[in-house]
Amino acid sequence: MALTLPNDVLLMVGEQLDDHADRRQLIFVSRHFHDLFLSLVYRTARLNHWRDIYSFLHATTKRLPLARAVRELDLSGWRAEHISDEERAALKCSDALRDRVEVSSHSHDETSQWEEDLGRGRGDAWIALMLPLLTQLRQLHLAYSAHTPCLHRTLQRAINGERPFQTQPAFQHLCKVSLHRREELNHPAPPENAGFGSHQPPSALLLPFFRLPSMRTIVANSVVDPTSDPVESNPHTDEVEQSAFGVSSITEIDLRASNGNQGMEALTASCADLKSFKYQHSDSHVASHGYQPAAFYRSLTRSKETLHTLWLDHYGDHYPFTAAGLNQTHDEWFGSLADFIALREVRIRLPNLLDIRYQTEPTVPLLNCLPQSLETLYIEGCEERYLGMLVSQLQTVVKNHRTRFPHLQRLDIEGSFQNATSDESGDTSAPASEPSHNTIKPKIMQAAETLHVDCVSSGLELHVHDRVFSQHMHS
Template structure:
């Protein structure tokens, strides 16, 4: 096919980059030989693999054409479907010289080769990705689902950090900046106790900590993590292979942990970050070793970053059980501590009992206006009980009225709690029609209590949002 008019390749590539759908980019390479040669590298910039068949094809392609491996910027296995390879297919794969070569270059012994084979045959994404990683020298983003124990992936990451084979020819992952790690067992069984198997805590921590040691890392997202600080303290030093992180050694500026357990405030992770700007943490007591959410532990850890931290989300929609392995679970309602000295903090999302010291009284021991930083722009308060609405409104009104002198950058306030009108079913009213829509409105007394704050915010040009946990309202009620 001859193009009726010629556009420079740079212009065509810019047009191709505007196609967000990967399928549309893929279709470009079938238009003509010219388009195939031009746009093939564009197709390989973002690679999404969902199963072993795609992984095998990808490894073959980048092994045969190393130039394609060098254009890969993002590798996404977040939707990986773990499935064992049928025996007939596995017999064919074992005879593939390319696959054999990748395993051999990554293995140091026959035992390791056997382990690779077993994990690949089970269709484990962490094993397949471990074969690819040494080839992807220009990778920027990595999203993966892994299982524990992730022997092959852990092994490859440790060798990358140590510049050992298969990374001895050049430093590994020099451009990798964003990583998301999702634990497979948690995703498959979100209500089950995570990490029940012996050694799985150490396995997860070793994998996570390896990314903290890479030179260009900026952002890490993970789920179902047990605090590596408590592991390094409580584990046997003779058998634990997890190396502690040096203070300030990591370039990571964003940490986002969901359904995790930070018994010691994730101190090892936070302390390793030289310039932490965003920390988001969602607690879960589903982990067998959880001692409950302990806000004061996070306060001690985050104090290290009080001059750099800009975004802080603490325990939004966390899971708190009445009892944990430590006994009666009461620490989750502790006061976090004053945030006034966090001089760069712009956005705060925090539960009311952690924001204000109201554990044993109806009024806080320290006024809210004295606990917030001057740099504050957005304040989102979770978990406000109905009995505390009046108190919180009063505290926030003081903040709003003093915004010019104390909080000149403040622009948005949000309050979340159990504020929805109960439905007929919830009230046990069997006479209500089943076809009647649910009453998804804020209780009138909540609206009335918040009205003075709404008037203050409107006069000040601030946004006010009042939310129920089950749904979100538009600005103001």
């Protein structure tokens, strides 16, 4: 006798398949499996070019429940693809495409612009056309370029409840967004008369997400501080930036290869319950005036009672010269962390943790710079000349951890500690593919030995890392 399992049991089995390709195979087993598992296949949509979205639109406009089944949309692998004259002609005759454009457009001129952008294969137009269909979306991973007028306009209309969002609130369930800025996607080049949004600052796509009700986590790269974007005043941009202030539900911010001359205050100020803030600095941006940790201290002050994870400048890029001239601010002291009463994990560069700009000993001892709630302290960028001082400061912390830092579990020290091996030609550079051939200098380990003994006796972990090796492992 054949064993027939209930549909809900079959769905539970299907949900255990993590691989999208495996889930897709289920719909080819039988008609019953096709109807049962099709929505499961659409739960995660990975679309990499305009053809994927075109197929997606054709499928979902005929069966709207498939669009509502999407929980995660992954566009991080997006690539620009050429559209031939034959394909462009076929797109003009597509009823599904025409219907979506009519629903999204507010004017005849805008309809014409949509059709032109879609026909030229512009990714932001294709993506913006599809987003209003995904009413149950939870996660969005988006690759974008500098010129994104359609996406920017669509997000603004979603926030304002304008067409095509006038009957269905937009992105009410969206809780995680990751934005990947990639300049090679800015192809083909935008026309000179691209109109509204043709010169958006890098933060333009970021700010609207801070106004969505279910948002919790946002990850982005190449973000220039919204309060210091070097663009002319734009009423549309100013409206979004001003409205970003207030109460946001976002609790985690992760900014990579970014530049926050004002401490990203326009973002942090809107978060009423910020729990995690990670920032990686980069001087590669035109607006860069060098890393300014004190600005982040000011912007994070209002989160002293909620912040439990703080990463500042994890493997950041610092140039000798920036737009402001000689870079003299990147070793500035962040300020004492003692008042951040919920802080558990800290990852920070040594010159930002302790004020040692003009002397070998810090102006404020490390013991007085750390919060009682601390569990993990990872100190980056320790120069060899400061290692003895740092070891002494950490020993004091370890010896007082039971009374001052009862939750402390782990200490990490990272710096250029590599004992590089030389080849026959005298080259001491280590191949990135062979990090195991290099070891930390014996004198570094000897300097840290006393701290290691104290940590062992106190039940704490101590890890010493070489910067080159750690970067290799991180990448």
